[in-house]
Amino acid sequence: MLRIKTPKSLRAKRELEKRAPRLVEFGKKTLLLHGTKTSNVLNAVLTEIYHLKKDNAVKYSRRNDNIRPFESGGETSLEFYSLKTDCSLFVYGSHSKKRPDNLVIGRTYDHHIYDLVELGVENFKSMASFSYDKRIAPLIGSKPFFAFIGEGFENNDELKHLKEVLLDLFRGQVVKNLNLAGLDRVYVCTAVSPTKVLFTHCALRLKKSGNIVPKMELVEVGPSMDLVVRRHRRPDESLRKEAMKIAPELTKKKEKNVSKDPIEGKIGKIYVPDQQVGSASLPFKPKGVKRERREAKEAKVEKKQKESEAKEGKESIKHSEKKRKKQKDDDSV
Template identity: 45%
Template sequence: MILKKAKTNLGKRTLMKKAPKLVEKDGKMCIMLHGGKSSQVLKNLVTDLAVMKKGECHKMTKKNDGIRPFEGGGETSLEFYAQKADAGAFVLGTDQKKRPDCLTVGRFFDYHLFDMVELLVKDYKGIREFGATGNQAVAGSRPCMVFVGDRFETEPGLKLAKNILLDVFRGRPASRINLKGVDRVIVLTALEDKVMFRQCAIKFKKSGTRMPKVELHEMGPSFDFTLGRTQQAPSDVKKQAYAKAKSGKKIKNVSQDSLEGKVGRIYVEKQQGLEDMAYMKMKGLKRERRQA
């Protein structure tokens, strides 16, 4: 995909805002779409995932015949949509004879395909099937994510899937989190033959102590999947994407404040002779002599 160069200062500033940064302050925008053929299971699942990413997702409803990200040249349309939506991740639903109910999840870097994995979906249950429990989470809240099983650390494919799913659902970066704002958790359990994806609502109950009692209620979506094809990022692109900002040298007595910016502390020696200086006294502060 060829990107046009900006001809005006406004266009240059716009491209600078969209360019990849060392520290991303916003959440990762995700485009969700379907391929040339899709099943009703995938349509419902993509809709549920769009609800989970509400506010940070761009859902497309039309079919896209030319999108085949694992084939050479099949990612061109996908990268074009990523540039239009300023997206850093994608979810693609395709249904084929060899790979039925296939959900492809991947990431972009500088609007080019970075890495991706295929999830072959089975035993899907939507949010609507869980009734009122499925509507308890607040839109835009950050979920907790729990990965259970050694396969997420030993198998390269599941290790990549864990990295991508964490990046897609992480939300906006935050230094502090209010405990009352944590209202849902995504649990992925790796068994021998499949991986279970569950989302549960978190309820805090009184326990008589400072720490509340925590209860989990399944809220959907719920599905199992097996891993299909995977594609790792090229080593040179990965090095560029994983670059970290250099930490500057620590300066003594200087700190950063959210309101003032740079704040410094100055040490001044105690001055002598200030008590002997003559200064003007106001008449209003002059004490009156009272007769005994």
């Protein structure tokens, strides 16, 4: 496994933060791998899947001799690549006499194998084999429609599992709102038997219908193939419960003294405390002086005023006494 190192730069720290768990995850990345031996059909299938998920996929072209998804110990390298590329989905192609044109689609939880579906590819047709107006070709990153036709997707456990895996593989990032003008593709899966599914990729063409709802027409653009279900491995019940846990959503903080009205909109109450006029700063008071220094200065001025008043009082008393004494002297003479 990869050694866990403490990030020494801001760039490394940002990369680790991108891979950290979050309440709303981004779209799942897909890892495409080749086995010990692959046929031309499988090489074309992996290339076509990579083109369909080009905005969110990683493709390795080297052969991998030590990957055996269904065998114990054979998934070690697969989990290593999943951790290295931060991919939670993988598509592994291999070819042998026992299982020709074999395709394994799997999901991981915490970069460990969660579940697996093994499929055989038959009657494959690539995108290049279809002729159509290139103006209606689906755009990279557009959201698709899914059409699962057949009772097997509701009754058969293997096809139910395949439906979940295909939805995870091709739906991209989950969003709350959709722009209908950007819906330009449809994945059609038809269950013809309990072990066989016809997979077709179609472009969506909108035509005038005389009313608001346009007429929709499907144009096959490829790839197209028959998928034969071979083996599958479901997750343990304990692992499934752990993987399906949902983090508690962040509750919105309650706004106090705020109400909403359909006519006036958002209404709020503001409580203003009584204004203390005596302690309000006046223009002649310096703003930069601290309160203690200002109060000390005012007290000093008041003290000087009192001292000057007391001094003036004493001088007036002395003057009056001198005047009285002078009058007495004049009277005696």
